[in-house]
Amino acid sequence: MSSNSEKVWTVLSMLEWATDYFEEKRVHNPRLSIEWLLSHVLDINRLDLYLKFDRPLSSSELDRLRPLVKRRGMHEPLQHLTGSTDFLDCTIHVSKDVLIPRPETEQLVELILNQHSDSESLNLLDIGSGSGCIPIAIKKSRPSWSCTGVDISPEALKISSKNAEFNDVNVNFLKADINDLNDPEGISTQNWDIIVSNPPYITHPEKSEMDPQVVNFEPELALFHNDPLTLYRKICEFAAHSDAKLFLECNDKFADEIKDLAGSFYHRSELLKDYDGNDRFVIAQNPHN
Numbered sequence: 578m579s580s581n582s583e584k585v586w587t588v589l590s591m592l593e594w595a596t597d598y599f600e601e602k603r604v605h606n607p608r609l610s611i612e613w614l615l616s617h618v619l620d621i622n623r624l625d626l627y628l629k630f631d632r633p634l635s636s637s638e639l640d641r642l643r644p645l646v647k648r649r650g651m652h653e654p655l656q657h658l659t660g661s662t663d664f665l666d667c668t669i670h671v672s673k674d675v676l677i678p679r680p681e682t683e684q685l686v687e688l689i690l691n692q693h694s695d696s697e698s699l700n701l702l703d704i705g706s707g708s709g710c711i712p713i714a715i716k717k718s719r720p721s722w723s724c725t726g727v728d729i730s731p732e733a734l735k736i737s738s739k740n741a742e743f744n745d746v747n748v749n750f751l752k753a754d755i756n757d758l759n760d761p762e763g764i765s766t767q768n769w770d771i772i773v774s775n776p777p778y779i780t781h782p783e784k785s786e787m788d789p790q791v792v793n794f795e796p797e798l799a800l801f802h803n804d805p806l807t808l809y810r811k812i813c814e815f816a817a818h819s820d821a822k823l824f825l826e827c828n829d830k831f832a833d834e835i836k837d838l839a840g841s842f843y844h845r846s847e848l849l850k851d852y853d854g855n856d857r858f859v860i861a862q863n864p865h866n
C-alpha cells in the first residue's frame with residue numbers, strides 16, 4: 578500500500594490490492610480479511626462496502642488501516658486486529674491473553690440453553706473462563722441465573738470482567754486454579770447446579786499439526802496441557818462432589834476417554850458431536866439433574 582500522496586485509494590482499489598497482498602503472504606481468507614479490516618476502520622457493515630466501492634479513503638483512514646494490513650500480512654488473527662468478536666448475541670473483546678471464542682463453544686452454550694430454561698434460576702460455574710464468553714452469553718439469555726467464571730490468569734480475569742460490563746450483565750469472575758478448586762474464594766462451598774468447562778485440551782505433540790495463526794498468537798496456557806485428562810479428572814471430581822450437571826468441551830482425539838471418566842463419577846455420561854461431526858462434548862448427570 579503506497580503512501581504516495583498522488584494516489585487516491587478507494588474502497589474497491591483497496592479491496593483488490595490487499596486481497597492480492599494477503600494472497601502473496603498466504604494469509605487465510607484474503608478477501609474476507611481486508612473486508613473485515615476496512616469495515617472496522619470505516620465503521621460500516623462489511624456488506625455495505627459493496628455499496629461504496631467508489632468511496633475514497635482519507636489519509637487518516639489509511640493511517641489506521643496500514644498497520645492492520647501489515648499485521649494481518651504476518652498472520653495475526655483478525656479478532657486481535659479488530660479487538661473483538663461476536664459470540665452468540667454478545668460482543669466479546671479478546672487479546673493475546675485469552676482464547677478467541679470458537680463456534681464449538683457457541684454450540685456448548687446452546688446445549689446448556691436448550692436443556693434449561695430461565696424459570697429454573699440455576700447457579701452456574703464455568704471453570705477456565707478465559708474471555709468470559711460462556712457465562713456472559715448464558716447470563717444474557719438466562720437473566721435469572723447466577724453465573725460465575727473462574728480462571729487462573731489475572732489478565733484473562735480483567736478481560737472477562739470488562740466483557741461482562743460491556744455486555745451489560747452481572748457475572749462474577751474469580752481467580753482459581755483447576756488443580757486446586759478448594760481455595761478460599763468459596764467456590765467449593767457453593768451449590769452449583771451446572772458446571773461447564775472448556776479447559777486447555779491440546780497436547781504438545783499436536784502442536785506441529787496446528788495452524789501457525791493459532792500457535793503464534795493465542796495463549797499457550799489456554800490451549801495446551803501435558804496431560805489434559807488429569808484436568809478433566811479434577812473437574813469431574815469437583816463437579817460430582819458439588820452434585821452439579823456437567824458440560825464439557827473436549828479434544829475429539831480422547832473424547833471417548835473423557836466420557837468414560839465422567840461416567841465413573843456420574844450415573845450417566847453421553848458424548849455429542851460438533852457441527853463438523855467430531856466428538857466434542859460430554860454431558861454427565863445424575864438422575865435428579
Ligand code: GLN
Pocket residue numbers: 676679681775776777778779791799800801
Ligand atoms: N478448540 C480450540 C482449538 O482447536 C482449543 C480449545 C481448548 O484447548 N480448550 O484451537
